[in-house]
Amino acid sequence: MPDTVPSPGGVPALDRIVGAAERLFAGRGFDGVAISDVARQAGVCKANVFHHFATKQALYDAVLTRSCEALGEEIERHLSAEADPALQVPHFLVWYHDYLCAHPATARLVFREVTGNPDLAESGPVLPVLSRLFDNVVAHVRAARDAGVFRADADPTVVASLMLGVTLFNSQTARLRPHMPSWRGISDETYVDRLTDVLMRGVRAVDANAVSGIRNDTT
Amino acid sequence: MPDTVPSPGGVPALDRIVGAAERLFAGRGFDGVAISDVARQAGVCKANVFHHFATKQALYDAVLTRSCEALGEEIERHLSAEADPALQVPHFLVWYHDYLCAHPATARLVFREVTGNPDLAESGPVLPVLSRLFDNVVAHVRAARDAGVFRADADPTVVASLMLGVTLFNSQTARLRPHMPSWRGISDETYVDRLTDVLMRGVRAVDANAVSGIRNDTT
DNA sequence: GCACTGACCGATCAATCGGTCAGCGCATTC
DNA sequence: GAATGCGCTGACCGATTGATCGGTCAGTGC
Structure with a gap:
C-alpha cells in the first residue's frame, strides 16, 4: 500500500483525513505540512479537508486534542x-x-x-x-x-x-x-x-x- | 529600538543576518521563518541574504552549527x-x-x-x-x-x-x-x-x- | 585612469500556500 | 417525481514562498 495511492477502502473520509493529518503533523510539524499533503495522503480533495475543518489550525487542534x-x-x-x-x-x-x-x-x-x-x-x-x-x-x-x-x-x-x-x-x-x-x-x-x-x-x-x-x- | 526598524549601526550586514536568523529560527523553527523576515529584521534586502548564503538551509546550518x-x-x-x-x-x-x-x-x-x-x-x-x-x-x-x-x-x-x-x-x-x-x-x-x-x-x-x-x- | 571584485539592491520568477466557490452525484423525504 | 440536504469535487483566488535576475556602487590593485 504505497502512500501516494488513496485508500478509501471502507474507512470514512473524515477518519482518513484525521489519520493522515496525525501522521504528517507528527512528522513535520504545523508549518511543515500543507493541507494538500493531508488531502493527498487521505485520498480526498483538498477542499474536502476544509469542508470538515474550518481552518488548518482547527484540524491541528482536533488531531492534537x-x-x-x-x-x-x-x-x-x-x-x-x-x-x-x-x-x-x-x-x-x-x-x-x-x-x-x-x-x-x-x-x-x-x-x-x-x-x-x-x-x-x-x-x-x-x-x-x-x-x-x-x-x-x-x-x-x-x-x-x-x-x-x-x-x-x-x-x-x-x-x-x-x-x-x-x-x-x-x-x-x-x-x-x-x-x-x-x-x-x-x-x-x-x-x-x-x-x-x-x-x-x-x-x-x-x-x-x-x-x-x-x-x-x-x- | 523597535524590531521593524533596520539597525545597521556599525555591525556588518553578515553578522546582522546571522543574528536575526538565530533569533527567528529559534523562535519559530525552520519552516516558520521566511527569508524575507530575516532580511527585514537584519535591515538588509532579501537578495543580500542569498548573496551570503546559497540556500535557506545553508543559513540554518550555519546558525545551528x-x-x-x-x-x-x-x-x-x-x-x-x-x-x-x-x-x-x-x-x-x-x-x-x-x-x-x-x-x-x-x-x-x-x-x-x-x-x-x-x-x-x-x-x-x-x-x-x-x-x-x-x-x-x-x-x-x-x-x-x-x-x-x-x-x-x-x-x-x-x-x-x-x-x-x-x-x-x-x-x-x-x-x-x-x-x-x-x-x-x-x-x-x-x-x-x-x-x-x-x-x-x-x-x-x-x-x-x-x-x-x-x-x-x-x- | 582602468580593470576588476564583492557587497548590495529592486524587480521579478515559478511554485506553493491557505482558503473560497459553484456545482456535481446521490440518498432521503414529502 | 420534485425538492431537499449532504458529502464531495475541480477550478480558482490573492498572498507569500524560496530563489534569480540585471544592475549599481564603493573599494582595490596596478
Missing part, C-alpha cells in the same frame, strides 16, 4: 490499575516508554506541544487536557509518597515531571543514539531500567535492594 | 575548570541551567536539533558537533565515577544523558509551568536544586548528606 486525551486516559487507567504503590512508578516508567514507542505519532505531537511555540499552547484547547493529565500523575505520586514509598521531602510535582519528562525526551532523542559512539551497547530496555534505577534510588524512602530488571517480574 | 559549537566549548570549559570531582556534576547542573536561561536562542536551536526532524540531524554538519559535545560530558562523568564519586555500576552515558537532557527539557517546558496549578510555589532555582538532589542520590557511591542548596556555596 485527540492524541493528548488518548494519552491521558491511558495513563490514568494504567496508574489506577497498579495496586502496589511501591511498584507503581517503576512499572509506569516501563509501560510509559513502551506506549510512546508503540504510538510514535502521539508521542511526537504531545512532545511538540509541550515544548513547542508559546502561542500554540497558551490559547489552544490542549493546555487544559495536558494540565489535567499532569495533575493526575502528581496526585498518584503524592499518594505513593504519603504511603511511605518516597521520602517525605520528595516533591511529587518534581517526581512526576521527571517521570513524564525524561521518558518523553528519551523517546524523541532515540533516533540520535545510534549515531553516537557512547551509546554503543545500551539498548532501549537497558536505558529504561537504569533510568528507573536512578530515579527510584533518588526518591525512595529507604535504601532497599536495587530496582533493576523490573521488566521481567509480575508481568 | 555556531550555536552548538558555542555550547560545546562552554560546557568543556566549565567541566574542566571544576577541580573537585564530587562537586563537578551538581555545580554543572546549576551552571548549565543558568546558561540555557541566559542563551534562550541557543537552547531552543540545540533542543530542536536534538529532538527534531530525522533528516536534519543525520545528514547535516551538526551531528558531529553534538556527538563530540556529548562524548566529552560522558568522559568527565566516567572520570568522576572512576574517582569513586559515583557507584561503580552507574553508567556514565546514562548519567550524562540525564544531566544534559533533563535540564534542557526543563528549559523548554518552563513556559508551561505557570499555567499548571501543580507547579505553584516551585521556582526555577528550587526545581534545579531538587533535580540535582534526586540525581545525586540516585548515582552517588555513598549516602552522604543531601546536596540541596549547592547554589550558595563556593561560588
